[in-house]
Amino acid sequence: MSETTLSPLMRQFRDIKQGYPDAILFFRVGDFYEMFYEDAVEASRLLSIALTSRDKNSPHPIPLCGVPYHSATGYIAKLLGAGRLVALCEQVEDPKSAKGLVKREVVRLYTPGTLVDTEFLIPGELNCLAAIAVLPDADFGERIGLASLEVSTGEFWLMEFRGSQAVSHALNELSRLDPRELIFPTGLDSRSVQWIRQIAGPRLCERPAAPFEPQRATQILTSHFHCNSLESLGCHGLPAAIGAAGAVLDYFRETQPTVPLDHIRRLSIRGNNETMHLDGTTIRNLELLKPLSAKEQTDATGPLTLLTVLDHTVTAMGCRL
Numbered sequence: 001m002s003e004t005t006l007s008p009l010m011r012q013f014r015d016i017k018q019g020y021p022d023a024i025l026f027f028r029v030g031d032f033y034e035m036f037y038e039d040a041v042e043a044s045r046l047l048s049i050a051l052t053s054r055d056k057n058s059p060h061p062i063p064l065c066g067v068p069y070h071s072a073t074g075y076i077a078k079l080l081g082a083g084r085l086v087a088l089c090e091q092v093e094d095p096k097s098a099k100g101l102v103k104r105e106v107v108r109l110y111t112p113g114t115l116v117d118t119e120f121l122i123p124g125e126l127n128c129l130a131a132i133a134v135l136p137d138a139d140f141g142e143r144i145g146l147a148s149l150e151v152s153t154g155e156f157w158l159m160e161f162r163g164s165q166a167v168s169h170a171l172n173e174l175s176r177l178d179p180r181e182l183i184f185p186t187g188l189d190s191r192s193v194q195w196i197r198q199i200a201g202p203r204l205c206e207r208p209a210a211p212f213e214p215q216r217a218t219q220i221l222t223s224h225f226h227c228n229s230l231e232s233l234g235c236h237g238l239p240a241a242i243g244a245a246g247a248v249l250d251y252f253r254e255t256q257p258t259v260p261l262d263h264i265r266r267l268s269i270r271g272n273n274e275t276m277h278l279d280g281t282t283i284r285n286l287e288l289l290k291p292l293s294a295k296e297q298t299d300a301t302g303p304l305t306l307l308t309v310l311d312h313t314v315t316a317m318g319c320r321l
Helices: 008-017 037-047 069-081 166-177 190-197 214-225 239-255 280-285 306-310 316-320
Strands: 023-029 032-036 052-054 062-068 085-091 104-110 129-137 141-150 155-162 181-185 203-207
Touching: 008 023, 008 104, 023 037, 023 069, 023 104, 032 037, 032 069, 037 062, 037 069, 062 069, 069 085, 104 239, 129 166, 129 239, 141 166, 141 239, 155 166, 155 239, 181 239, 203 239, 214 239
Parallel strands: 023 085, 129 181, 181 203
Antiparallel strands: 023 032, 032 062, 052 062, 085 104, 129 141, 141 155
16 A cells, blocks of 8 residues: 555554564554554454454555453463564553644563563563673683573573583573573674574574673663662673673663663672582473473472472462562
8 A cells, every 4th residue: 555545544553563563563543452454464363353454445455453452461461472572552642632643652562571460470480581692702712691680570680601611501591591582682693693593492582782782781780770880789890791681671671661670679690600500401301390291280280390399389479589
């Protein structure tokens, strides 16, 4: 459909959609969130809702589906469960006082690692957002920084790996962490991209390199923790880890601009030699967190693992802590 034949509403939708090409755009129209074009086709299939069209009498009707705004949470959860991202576009001015087209903008981008609503969180499981940063190093060959943020509990930590075993140690730590989403900077060397792309489980998201750079990341972290330098946080001299931590905060703020992060008051530094570590294969074979077979569970207790035997917490938040 040409520019001249698009209605003002559809032009607004198109302009906003261009900023979120990988997400299904929930576009607020009155009491509904409406989806158009390929978003409507895919959402109608995944949500099992009717697919209709806008401008039915036009030679090129626009595919359309919608859900009531007051029950959108369940539909968003279903789309997230299907591996899709959801951008929530709201009317940001009163339609009664608006002159012409109501102003709209995306207020939240739902991604697997940035969920904060209890409706989207699995009871008893952490929902971590992780970041990887890779820096060359004259003494160690390379430094690999890893940072993780679990927003519902406020747990925020970083660690750094160096030397010839850095990749192996980072992969083992990611296997233990089991994040929902892993971000990494664009522009990495082909070797780093190759081992990162082979990580199974989390959604892999390539991001602009700027927030991963130590100087920019330092500004992000000192601004959040209201300190003058990173020495007070104890992470001075860990440039790759600092880059990963700064990128985690930057990504969360970008996707969830209305969600406060005041409860994240501490940045922990983890060492790779402070405790005994189990690799991913050992954790799986011992069935510490997940059973080897989906059949190894009961309706009453859920998965039969060492964790479920030991865990007697009452609430979902208590279990995540």
